[in-house]
Amino acid sequence: MLTLYHCRDARSFRALWMLEELGLPYELKVLRFPPRVRDKDYLDVNPLGTVPLLIDGDTRLTESGAICEYLAALHGGGRFSVAPGEPGYGAYLNALHQSDATLTFPLTLVLRYGTIEPEERRLPQVVEDYGRWFGGRLKAVEAIVATEPFIAAGRFTAADIAVCYALLLADMVGLDDLLPPATRAYRDRLTERDGYRRAKAAQSVTYHKG
Numbered sequence: 428m429l430t431l432y433h434c435r436d437a438r439s440f441r442a443l444w445m446l447e448e449l450g451l452p453y454e455l456k457v458l459r460f461p462p463r464v465r466d467k468d469y470l471d472v473n474p475l476g477t478v479p480l481l482i483d484g485d486t487r488l489t490e491s492g493a494i495c496e497y498l499a500a501l502h503g504g505g506r507f508s509v510a511p512g513e514p515g516y517g518a519y520l521n522a523l524h525q526s527d528a529t530l531t532f533p534l535t536l537v538l539r540y541g542t543i544e545p546e547e548r549r550l551p552q553v554v555e556d557y558g559r560w561f562g563g564r565l566k567a568v569e570a571i572v573a574t575e576p577f578i579a580a581g582r583f584t585a586a587d588i589a590v591c592y593a594l595l596l597a598d599m600v601g602l603d604d605l606l607p608p609a610t611r612a613y614r615d616r617l618t619e620r621d622g623y624r625r626a627k628a629a630q631s632v633t634y635h636k637g
Contacts, residue, residue: 429453429502432473432480434460435630436599438531439479441491441592443629445498445585448507448622457632491592492523495585507584515580518571522578526589529564533557534593537600561597562605568594572613583620591617 431446431453433439437460446453459465463476473480473489481488481497488494499508509519534557541554568590571578578586594614597603606614617623 430456430482432456432458432462432469432478433630434458434462434478436595437478438491438527438592440595440626440630441588442479442481442494442498444588444592444623444626445495445507447625447629448588448620449498449503451498451502455629455632457630490527492527492589495588496523499585507588509580509584509586513580518579519584519586522586523589525567526586526593530561530568530590530593531596533561533564534596534600534602537561537602538596541600558602558605561602565605565607565610568613569607569610573609576613576616583617587617 429446429451431439431442433443433455435457443455458469458478461476462469462478470476473487475489477489479489479491479494481494483497483501486497488497496508499506509516536557537554540548540550544550568578575581577583578590591614594606594610595618597606603611
């Protein structure tokens with residue numbers, strides 16, 4: 428049985444969405460955010476105190492993009508992944524890594540220094556600068572989805588989940604207006620998927636204790 432430690436709408440949502448798209452059985456443990464502060468016993472399970480944590484037998488993964496790639500490759504039977512040598516393989520890998528390194532990273536700074544930190548520690552200049560950074564990086568996504576329905580290989584893959592989460596996070600931190608029109612339409616199409624809706628419903632459970 429796969430086990431996923433998750434906080435509602437955190438980056439671990441990528442892993443939850445991937446599990447639902449694949450229709451895999453799993454145990455979901457929903458923690459309060461941030462778990463390293465609100466659920467200190469979790470540090471015994473994951474010393475980083477971060478989510479996601481996916482446990483699959485002896486395998487433990489803590490990076491959301493890697494979890495999506497892992498699940499698609501090992502448990503997907505070829506669904507939602509792009510194989511080496513298949514057209515779009517490079518674009519698939521690039522989008523998976525770009526989703527965090529280029530798109531989500533600036534949004535985490537906007538979230539921290541615009542919302543999470545106490546008022547006296549908030550940094551409006553960081554929020555403004557990294558908001559612009561994020562907006563500039565959306566050009567790469569817009570260039571693809573302006574002419575293609577998905578981010579790679581002409582079909583829905585784990586890379587779409589990874590990228591779409593960054594677009595959802597932009598809305599959560601108040602930067603939805605930065606999304607260009609094709610990118611916004613792309614995000615809206617993906618959130619109509621049954622897998623996405625099931626994942627949203629699945630996370631609305633009682634918080635895990637211990």
